[in-house]
Structure formats: structure tokens, C-alpha cells
Amino acid sequence: MESKTNDLLNLIKSRRSVRNFVYKKIDNQTIKEIVDCGRWAPSARNSQPWKLCIVSHPTVKRMIAENSKYGAIIESAYLNFVVFLDLERGYDRVKDILAIGAFIQNMLLAVHAKGLGAVWIGEILKNKEKVSEIFKLSPEKYELMGVLTVGLINESLEKKEERERRVLDEFTDWF
Ligand SMILES: Cc1cc2nc3c(=O)[nH]c(=O)nc-3n(C[C@H](O)[C@H](O)[C@H](O)COP(=O)(O)O)c2cc1C
Secondary structure, X not given: OHHHHHHHHHHHHHOOEOOOEEOOOOOHHHHHHXXXXXHOOOOHHHOOOEEEEEEOOHHHHHHHHOOOOOHHHHHHOOEEEEEEEEOOOOOOHHHHHHHHHXXXXXXXXXXXXXXXXXXXXXXHHHXXXXXXXXXXXXXXXXXXXXXXEEEEEOOXXXXXXXXXXXXXXXXXXXX
């Protein structure tokens, strides 16, 4: 039990954003297992306000990539998870967006657990309506929340430098 806990804590702490990929197919079973972890995220009133477009088609990836300055990363990864907030399922904007964050983080951790890499692209939100259009999703019903690029890690290009984090005391108060 102890070692399982440590495994999970180490997984959380060793996850990092990956921006260099080797173009190689990820099988559908693996993709489904990753999305299944998103499915188990908490959401206010259990509203589960997420909608996910799973993209591996190069033409569709190109169309997404055209909407971001990180287009090269988006195209180089085998897979894109395009995450929307289902506005009809949601009921409280702040809580709904928090739930989407939990959904995304669960999937990022699952990707890491599978030995794959991912980065969360938020910059593309500046073109959220255009991205909705690609999937024929009405912006009144679905709001883009982010794109996750997922792929096999190009270890030779990935820098292994220490990631920076604020120390605990800087942002905690104990009562
Ligand atoms: C909401 C959000 C938006 C982000 N948007 C981008 C982005 O547009 N491009 C990018 O390269 N990384 C993006 N990131 C990744 C962050 O840069 C990264 O998580 C942070 O620098 C910490 O590094 P780490 O994930 O390796 O721990 C985003 C992360 C979050 C949570």
C-alpha cells in the first residue's frame, strides 16, 4: 500500500510538459484508457461538463495548428485532445472551468503513467471560435478550454533541466 502511494506521488511530481515528439501511432486502447482517467475527474454536482474531440488526422491537426503560435508542436504530436466546456451541462462558470482543469490534469497524469508525453496549450484560446468551427461545434454550446498535444517523447531533444516551483512556505499559511 505504502509503495502504491509513493508511486502515485512520484507520478504527480515527475510529470512535466513535453514539447518534442517522435511521430508514432498511439493505439486506440491506450487513448481510451487516458480519456477514461479524465472521465473520473471530480465536477461540481457531478455535472461532467466536458466534451472532447480526439484528433489524429493530419489535415485536422493542421487546421488546429493554424490557430496557434505553437502550431509546430500541435502538428508534431501524433494526437491532439481538443477539450471543450459543454455549456449546457455546466451550471456555474467558475466551478465548470475548475472541473475541466481536473479533467485535463487527470488525462495529463494518465499520459505520463503510460510513458507518453503531453503539453497543455492554452495560447490557442485566443482563437477559440475558429477552433469550434473546425469541429462544427456551435460556440454558444461548446467553449474551447485547451488543446493537449500527446505523443511519444523525443528523449534526445527533451531537456532534463530542473523544473522550478515556488517553495511551500511562500504560498502557505498554517492555522
Ligand atoms: C492553463 C495552461 C495553459 C498553458 N498553455 C501553454 C501554451 O500555450 N504553450 C505551452 O508551451 N505551454 C503551456 N502550458 C504549460 C506550462 O507552460 C507548464 O505547465 C509550466 O511551465 C510548468 O511546467 P511543467 O508542466 O513542465 O511542470 C500551459 C499550462 C496551463 C496549465
